Amino acid sequence: MKRIADSTVRRLSIYLRFLEEFEERGLATVSSEELARRGGTTSAQVRKDLSFFGSFGKRGLGYSVPELLTALREILGLGREWRVIIVGAGKIGAALAQYRGFRQRGFQIIAAYDTNPEKVGRPLEGVQVRDMAQLETDIARDRPDIAVLAIPSDNAQAVLDRVVKAGIKAVLNFAPAQLHAPADVTVKAVNMAMELEGLSFALTNRE
Amino acid sequence: MKRIADSTVRRLSIYLRFLEEFEERGLATVSSEELARRGGTTSAQVRKDLSFFGSFGKRGLGYSVPELLTALREILGLGREWRVIIVGAGKIGAALAQYRGFRQRGFQIIAAYDTNPEKVGRPLEGVQVRDMAQLETDIARDRPDIAVLAIPSDNAQAVLDRVVKAGIKAVLNFAPAQLHAPADVTVKAVNMAMELEGLSFALTNRE
DNA sequence: TCGCGCTTGTGAATTCGTTCACAAACTAGC
DNA sequence: GCTAGTTTGTGAACGAATTCACAAGCGCGA
Known part of the structure; x- marks a missing residue:
């Protein structure tokens, strides 16, 4: 398959959200123009994005x-x-564990992990907190698809290495660190600090 | 000034983080090659990124x-x-309020806002929670530079409109919604759902 | 002081992503 | 069935971002 740009996939997510909304409102069809307006892009972009995967529309109709x-x-x-699995049962891990959007879209949180003995064993927002020492054996048994890293930067790379070695192929990293993984492992980062610095830059360098 | 690409600014953030680390370790100089290796890019990219802003290196030395x-x-x-200011004192707002990275880089949280009367008045992770009704008058008085939206998607656009009208020029949005703002307002989004869907796509479409 | 090894800074070439523009395909009305 | 009015799907043109490639500059040792 032809390589799909990251930006394209992100836009597909956006379109999906609008379509869910349209379905709720009972609309039968939608045009690329309408999707573009809501998504802050152009109709040509919408059609091109979709065209990578097939022809889903009807000419003249939408x-x-x-x-x-x-x-x-x-x-x-x-x-x-x-x-x-969520690795790290701190504030961010807790916020993620209770986030309804996960479940709604088919992301099932099966466990959280922490090194802190006070947290291990207790439930966190309805999710069982396990000892980080079990990470490898649990992954081998439960076969999770995705690991979310909600841990401090210092050991983020070390933990990434561990989950990768245990067979995880997709990681969402919340630590403000640049992580390295083999090519067959997809790592996405949510980096608040970076976004804030982007805002700082924008505020500073306005013409 | 020539328009700087968003991707460039993001990489500058990454370089900054490495430099802080290098300084701690007492290193005097660093080459573009070294920065590139750590940042997962190329040395030419590093040099080009920096060249937009001036000449900071010494040939032969780094x-x-x-x-x-x-x-x-x-x-x-x-x-x-x-x-x-943080708008929304839920789990995500709380996680943000206690996040040390903010303060470390000069982002001072001056207040949080919520509509829930149970939360208003109480401190949240050391930050004062105020009534959302005060938003406009407070912004006029305190002149915050950045608003962080940690609220449900449904009213994210409405709240964005309010802070924009009150004079805010930079917004960090955590709601999984596509928001629209005037051109002179910078809106950055942290969208967990979108990142997860990117992982789902990667896992599904691997060749 | 000269030459060698190293590394920057930057035009040129290339690759990648977006926008343009239009033929093809569909609906509806007559 | 024909025409007018839409909207898709997609090559081609364009523009933006990345990579290449190399001259210029610097330090060091002879």
Whole structure:
């Protein structure tokens, strides 16, 4: 398959969100123009994005909302449940554990991990907190698909190495550190500090 | 000034982090090659990124760590304190309020806001929670530079409109919604759901 | 002081992503 | 069935970002 740009996938996520909204409102069809307006892009961009995966629309009419919804869910791999573990049961880990958006889209949190003995054993927002020492054996047994790292930067790389070695192929990193992984492992980062610095830059360098 | 790409600014943030680390370790100089290796990019990219802002290196030698640190902080506008308000005192707002990275880099959280009367008045991680109804008058008085939105998607656009109208020019949005603002307002988004869907896509479409 | 090894800074070339523009395909009305 | 009015799908043009490649500058040792 032709390599798909990251920016394209991100936009597909955005379109998906609008389509869910349109479906709720009972709309039958939607045009690329409409999707573009809501998503802050152009109609040509919307059509090009979708064209990488097939022809989903009808000329003169637009896209069927339920059909495009199904297609996008299929493309994004949301037709199944993904098993997620959260590593780090601090404030960020807790905020993630209770986040409803996870479950809604098929991301099932199966466990959280921490080194702190006070936290281990207790539930965190309905999720069982386990000892970090069990990480490898648990991964071998439970076969989670995705690991979310909500730990301090210092040991983020070390923990990434551990989950990768245990067989995890997808990681979402909340630590403000640049992590390195083998090519067959996808690592996405959510870096608040970086976004804030981007705002600082924008505020400073306005013409 | 020539328009600087967003990707460039993000990389500057990454370089800054490494330089801080290098300074701690007492290293005097660093080469573009070294920065590139750690940052997962190429040396040419590093040099080009920096060249937009001036010549900071010495040929044959590399970059002076303290000099480049100062230059990057200057470029990113981190030479001053930025005043930040957090809108939404839920789990995410709380996680943000206690996040040390903010303070460390000169982002000072001056207040949090919520509509829930149970939360208003109480401190949240050392930050005062105020009534959302005061938002406009407080902004006029306290003149915060940045608003962080940690609220549900449904009213994210409405709250954005309010802070923009009150004079805020930089917003960090944690709600999984596509927000629209005037051109002179910079909105950055941290969208967990989108990142997860990116992982789902990567796991699904591996060749 | 000269030459060698190293590293920057930057035009040029290239790659990648977005926008343009239009033929093709569809609906609806007559 | 024909025409007018839409909207898709997609090559081609464009623009932006990355990579290449090399001259210029610096330090060091002879």
